[in-house]
Amino acid sequence: MTEQPVFLSNDVVARPLSYDDLIPRLEEVLGKFSRSDSSDVVQPVRSVIPIKNHSGFLGMMPAYIAHEDTLCMKMVAFYRREENLNLPSTQATVLLFNPEYGNVTVVMDGTDITHKRTAAVSAISAKLLMPAQSDVLCILGCGHQAFSHYEIFTQLFSFKEVRVWSRRLETAERFAAGVPGPVKVFSSAKEAVHGADIIVTVTTSSEPVLFGEWVKPGAHVAAVGACRPDWRELDDVLMRDAVIYVDSRDGAAVESGDIILSGADVFAELGEVLNGTRPALRNKTTVFKSLGMGIQDAVAAKLVFDKWKSSQ
Ligand SMILES: NC(=O)C1=CN([C@@H]2O[C@H](COP(=O)(O)OP(=O)(O)OC[C@H]3O[C@@H](n4cnc5c(N)ncnc54)[C@H](O)[C@@H]3O)[C@@H](O)[C@H]2O)C=CC1
Ligand SMILES: O=C(O)C1=NCCCC1
Numbered sequence: 001m002t003e004q005p006v007f008l009s010n011d012v013v014a015r016p017l018s019y020d021d022l023i024p025r026l027e028e029v030l031g032k033f034s035r036s037d038s039s040d041v042v043q044p045v046r047s048v049i050p051i052k053n054h055s056g057f058l059g060m061m062p063a064y065i066a067h068e069d070t071l072c073m074k075m076v077a078f079y080r081r082e083e084n085l086n087l088p089s090t091q092a093t094v095l096l097f098n099p100e101y102g103n104v105t106v107v108m109d110g111t112d113i114t115h116k117r118t119a120a121v122s123a124i125s126a127k128l129l130m131p132a133q134s135d136v137l138c139i140l141g142c143g144h145q146a147f148s149h150y151e152i153f154t155q156l157f158s159f160k161e162v163r164v165w166s167r168r169l170e171t172a173e174r175f176a177a178g179v180p181g182p183v184k185v186f187s188s189a190k191e192a193v194h195g196a197d198i199i200v201t202v203t204t205s206s207e208p209v210l211f212g213e214w215v216k217p218g219a220h221v222a223a224v225g226a227c228r229p230d231w232r233e234l235d236d237v238l239m240r241d242a243v244i245y246v247d248s249r250d251g252a253a254v255e256s257g258d259i260i261l262s263g264a265d266v267f268a269e270l271g272e273v274l275n276g277t278r279p280a281l282r283n284k285t286t287v288f289k290s291l292g293m294g295i296q297d298a299v300a301a302k303l304v305f306d307k308w309k310s311s312q
Helices: 010-014 019-033 113-129 144-156 169-180 189-193 236-241 251-256 257-262 270-275 294-310
Strands: 006-009 047-051 056-065 070-079 090-097 104-109 136-140 162-165 198-201 222-223 242-246 285-290
Touching: 006 257, 010 104, 019 047, 019 113, 019 144, 019 270, 019 294, 047 162, 056 189, 056 294, 070 113, 070 294, 090 294, 104 294, 113 136, 113 144, 113 222, 113 270, 113 294, 144 162, 144 169, 162 169, 162 242, 222 257, 222 294, 236 257, 236 285, 242 251, 242 270, 251 257, 257 285
Parallel strands: 006 104, 136 162, 136 198, 198 222, 222 285, 242 285
Antiparallel strands: 047 056, 056 070, 070 090, 090 104
8 A cells, every 4th residue: 555656767757758648648638727617637836935045946736637546746946047057957856646545656757757748838839829831940048948849849840940049159059969950050049030930938047038029920939938927038029919828827827927027918728729718829929938737747747657567
């Protein structure tokens, strides 16, 4: 009944977690989350405490998915890392519980889960909201999330051009050398963004890095960084002019500086678009403001554990 929990290291977690498995599961759970009549999915807004001495935060992300009886908690520490490139900006651990007894059955490194489920949700937003003809992908920020976003976006879609920019040119050059396909490195974000159909922002910046006046009308932006109420990646012009989609309205109202400080209205949750209760306004400039959700980690962790068990 209360056996010792299994520990799965990041190598073990990363192997079985494929985007092909992840995307349909994420679409399903996002849809359920956004149904007002559904009690199948329980997930409060993340509770976050500051780690004052280290410019960091610790987020607790519990989730319960009743129909598959998955009880999960991710704990994620994240930091503002403008200066110190040798320290990680995000560290996550995922726990799976036995829902009947309440004991922890599995402890997993949450690194790969966090990289892949975040990129997969951005890709879902792009599938729904990017212009029908999307030739140019631009990624601002060249860290871990940039790699996972590059991986899934180039797997799912065909771009004629992939562009990158980061605060430091050498980081962008290292990124370009580390991915399998051709990438154009830019030393200016404005030039990188010019004419792009999809823009992914994956920086640890707390100030805007993307400005509305640079963005091509009709483009889609997946905004992944700036997960604190006083942090920004996007300026007021973009937030005012674009149609804003989020993963969770409740989360966005509490955690997203881009939404709170610009006063922008949220048009829809991604789950509402997946359910067909709100439209995907593909012809307009759209922003998907991602904050991350415990249910996303729960479905990813369940996939990993089921595959691991069947391989034993
Ligand atoms: N929405 C979600 O579900 C999730 C969001 N995140 C957030 O995504 C962002 C990226 O995460 P990682 O790739 O893991 O971080 P990372 O530390 O690996 O990479 C961050 C990148 O941003 C660049 N950068 C830092 N400050 C900048 C500035 N002022 N202007 C432009 N570029 C700057 C760095 O040079 C680096 O290339 C973070 O803000 C993180 O908190 C992370 C996980 C999940
Ligand atoms: O959902 C997550 O995981 C994270 N969200 C925002 C900040 C870092 C991790």
